Amino acid sequence: MDEGQPVKYGYMVINEGKIEGIYEEEVKEEAGEVIDAKGKLIIPGFVNTHGHTGSTLLRGAGDDLPLNTWLKEVMWPMEQRFTKETTKAATSLAIGEMLKSGTTTFLDMYHLHMDQTAELILESGMNGVLCRGMIGLCSKEEQAEKLKESVELYKTWHNSGDGKIKVMLAPHAPYTCPPDFMEMIIEKAHEHGIALHTHLSETRKEVEEHIGTYGKHPAEHLSELGFFEGHALIAHGVHLSDVELSLLARKGTYISHNPKSNLKLGSGVADVKKMKEKNIRVCLGTDSSASNNTLDMFEEMRFASLIHKGVNEDPTAVSARDILFMAAQNGGKALQYEKKGRLKKGYDADFSIVEPGGMHTLPDPEERIVSHLVYAHKGSDVTDVFANGKQLVKNKELLTMDEEKIRFNAREALAKLRR
Ligand SMILES: [Zn+2]
Structure with a gap:
């Protein structure tokens, strides 16, 4: 989602909530927390x-x-x-x-x-x-x-x-x-x-x-x-x-x-x-x-x-x-956010990791990535989500909110309205 083609194999460095760099090469040295997204897609939030x-x-x-x-x-x-x-x-x-x-x-x-x-x-x-x-x-x-x-x-x-x-x-x-x-x-x-x-x-x-x-x-x-x-x-x-x-x-x-x-x-x-x-x-x-x-x-x-x-x-x-x-x-x-919506050096680290392994997205040769994202993927294929460098969803689970409570409160609030 930079101006060029998708980076096929590489890594992205996040620091202080920003994208510090995207590199199309093998990781030479690991520092800080490492998120392994091998085989997955990383797209802008x-x-x-x-x-x-x-x-x-x-x-x-x-x-x-x-x-x-x-x-x-x-x-x-x-x-x-x-x-x-x-x-x-x-x-x-x-x-x-x-x-x-x-x-x-x-x-x-x-x-x-x-x-x-x-x-x-x-x-x-x-x-x-x-x-x-x-x-x-x-x-x-x-x-x-x-x-x-x-x-x-x-x-x-x-x-x-x-x-x-x-x-x-x-x-x-x-x-x-x-x-x-x-x-x-x-x-x-x-x-x-x-x-x-x-x-x-x-x-x-x-x-x-x-x-x-x-x-x-x-x-x-x-x-x-x-x-x-x-x-x-x-x-x-x-x-x-x-x-x-x-x-x-x-x-x-x-x-x-x-x-x-x-x-x-x-x-x-x-x-x-x-x-x-x-x-x-x-x-x-x-x-x-x-x-x-x-x-x-x-x-x-x-x-x-x-x-x-x-x-x-x-x-x-x-x-x-x-x-x-x-x-x-x-x-x-x-929405007046100058540095959102792209995976690019200097942009806010707002991104999702998408699991490409579903039957609805196979076969998945590299040149079909963009096509699959728009014509085949679903929201439920998202496994991890980050905003401003902070992980908010991990393995499909909300980290900052209590999903059970959200589900319960939604049903309860509607029931109350009806009463
Ligand atoms: Zn409206």
Whole structure:
């Protein structure tokens, strides 16, 4: 995952949480702790650029409903009953699942107990971007309160934990944040130099309604309000016009492509082939396990690689290598981590060890490694995971979290909600 070809036989030296070097030769001298990964693959930790860990307990709830009905009749009413304990159980489960399938960095947009999420990130040893999702369909006072809370979150947590944690400002979406509220948020972001994240043009319906109300496309509208002037990441971008795509390309905006969630909610398929042609920086995200229903980036890579071939009737639409870069390197940049998503000297030592011995990945000649990673491997093939040089998963076991407790608490929290 450097610019060149994979290093076939060699070793990587980790020191003080960073990659000190990668060498294509026999180990001459051993120093410190030695991890033997002979016969296995070492890949960069995945960066999951869009999700909502707080809704993990809603996995499988209200399946097969349209997005609007699903949000209004299932998600939001259930979420109103969430306690601090519920979100802790949900976020811990999400972190555990992500870690075990090779994700070392994630973005979390949620509106409840984000301080607790920050603490869980630090406990787990992962990297995470906190976004206090703001829905503006409320009074001016409540809007101001939500924005204040978001800025507080930034002041408290941004770059904490030796840079593991970052914070972005996150208006939920143009259809839930009226333009004047959106403008307030953008102003705050620029005032403090905070990056912005939002859902954008996920469904055709929301785009049509936006055009009906404001006479312009949502991305053009956001652009007028200044949304793309600083560092910006949008989720979905399924129904962006050609003009909007060119606009995002010019602004250097990142797009978090969430193919599985878009398919499951029947939202459509983002035009990643065109995004690629316009040199837009696309990264991958799972969205929440309520609309996915897993947080496994291997699955996300597979969907992202296959749907664009099918929809475009063109097997060259995206390559396996493109997809790997989206899942790691582009994601790192999108989340403002300068040194993540690559195995390269000077980069953060965020990586996974993948077991290639499964029948689903045989035969495995060297030149098929990248192909297998995208088209054949599964999250459960990950055996060991490191973030910032620290081992977080060993032989498929979580080292920093108690998996038994996570499983028990997840079931218990849902049972309590139902009671
Ligand atoms: Zn989302």
